[in-house]
Amino acid sequence: MNSLTAEELLTFQHSTARLLADRSTEVDVRRTMETPSGYDAVLWKAMADLGLVGLIIDPAYGGAGAGPVEVEAVFEEAGAALLCSPLLSSGVLAAGLLQALGDEAANLRLLPAIANGSLIATAALTGPRGSWTPGAVAVRARADGDACRLDGRASFVTHAQVADVLLVAAKAADGLAVFEVEARAAGVAVTPLPTFDHTLRIAEVAFDGAPARRISTSRPAWDAVEEALSLARVALAGEQAGGGRRVLEFTVDYAKTRLQFGRAIGSYQAIKHMAADLLLESESATSAARHAAAQLAASASDAKAAVELAAFACADAFVKICADAIQMHGGIAFTWNHPAHLYLRRARSDAQLFGAAAFHRERYVCELEAAHG
């Protein structure tokens, strides 16, 4: 699927949108988010069949071999539909990390099953500090004969409670490395954490002499982690852009039909001006997310800067759109039954995952300085 034409991409995006319009309605989302697993196994299978789960996985391992542009497009739809699924964890972050590390044996062992959806993987990259930097890794690895064992804690591990395999960043004697751990092995304790965003699953994972396989790589392991995180940030940016656009749509629709003082509330400038500002936010987020995807796909020299920009711009935009949307709706959006708060919850979660806006803003300036120096 590598490098789809614009038209093919659009067709693919449409079939994704159709599947989600059909199977990830608000009713579906509300039902699924109350289940312990937090995803719909039937939908998951359909997504795998459509090629979404193995989207970025090399065809040699049973995937579609697509790249950041396609990932971004799919996540715009996922964000719009508030999709509840481990797609980001397994299909993007874990698959991306494995491919970035490039351990042939590990890839053969894991990627085909990830691609067809039969195995769910995720990556445990940070400790309880939750800063997604090497310094925040709080798992240590030690040799045990030919094998390895892990001790310590990882946190904010997305979808760990439904994962079969964890890819764990840990400090080994010779530096940071990534290890493959069976999620249900002895010495692994996965504790689900209650999340503000009920459509998300997060867990803390404690390792107590957990058996682990080191994933070999010819590059510094954290470089590979950063590469996988870049892809995940592009996916998130797409999700934020798509989610924001959907929220603005239903908010504008409401402003056209809700009458007060005998007029549609959207005729009042107090509402109209907020909507205009949100359109700028929404369109800018879309531009940023698509640009980051394109630059990453092209391995452009400014790809890192483009990803940092998308990371903070889309995060801020999605939160602002959702927050203002609730205000514009008034009382109706203060109720549990209205979907606006579900999006706000998602927006606030997305804004923290893999680094908050301030973190990305700082890194953006660093990139600009580096580009000059």
Next chain:
Amino acid sequence: MADDAAAPVTDDGLREEVRAFLDNQWTGPLQDEAERKAWFAKVVEARWAVPRWPTIWMGRGLSDAQARIVEREFATAGAPGTGQDRTNLWANTLLAGGTQALKERLLPPLLRGEVGMCLLYSEPSAGSDLAGIRTRADRQSDHFIVNGQKVWTSYAATADYGMLIARTDWDVPKHRGISFFFLPMKQPGVEVRPLRQITNESQFNEVFLTDAICPEENLLGELGQGWGVLQTALAYERSVMGEGARGPRSGAAESKNEEPLIALAREAGALSDPLIRQEISKVIGLKKLNALNTARAKAEMKQGTSSALMSLGKLAMSRILHEEARVRTMILGAGSLLEGPDFPRAEDANFLTLNAYFTSIGGGTDQIQRNIIGERVLGLPKEPEVDRDIPFRDVRSG
């Protein structure tokens, strides 16, 4: 236009013809006004100034795609003068609405750049509500007598003509009683007074019209149909605006390669301040986002889909300019207390702070812009207008 269209030409044939013209005639950068005039005359004579226009009006009846070929060849050579069928506000407005006599008289010199022009739209009591103008034009045999006051007029002192909207009928609702004129500026009834702006500059003027005379043939469109002519003119103006705003005034050296805000912070010793870095990041991010939006808009237009993005540029630019000025001030701190040539950084920050309003008020305030986006792009209903359907003489003013 079918009768006027030139014989169809292939893209390659056209390209060759433009290249031949440029090879033979273009001799490099224009050194002075005389050379500029001579060059523009040649471009008009050879029908390259307005290739989309019909042949009877100095054009070639080319499609937009073919006209772009001409523009690209001129751009490659670095030669000005073509593409005026997109960019020449005055000539396009005149072509669309002018009388035969006025077009014959003014179109050629307008395209040659020989006619000074200005805009006589806004009035002290008609800013955002432009249709509320009170300048009057009263018919008297074969001419109109114009009385009133206009404001925010650039180049009024040197202009030969002003594009004027004036009220010709006070008994109909406000949009229907307006007419559009090319008013001769060099006459006793026209008095121009420079306006001192908050930046302490004077780019704009007030124009006082006292029994000024406007020949009947200078009426564009039908009497009372001026609002429609104005919309055409405004559309041309907006398409040219928003392509950029003025940078720092001081001309103090700025690195070509580095982001100006980073260079400024480095120079001010503030680049290690994490708070400043966050603010710099936000502003540069906003600029980049606007550039990305513009690029996406152009791509979408090329695919033939109309883009919501085009209407957002001006609003985005207002925010960027205000934010950039704020962060410059923040970087300088107490340094921004000063002004004058010895303190160019302060001069820049303070000038940009004030001049940001040029964009957030001029050409339609941000608030009006938000109305336009809300109504035309998002489809939100208009606010009721209490003065819309009553005779203008009954409309409250103040």
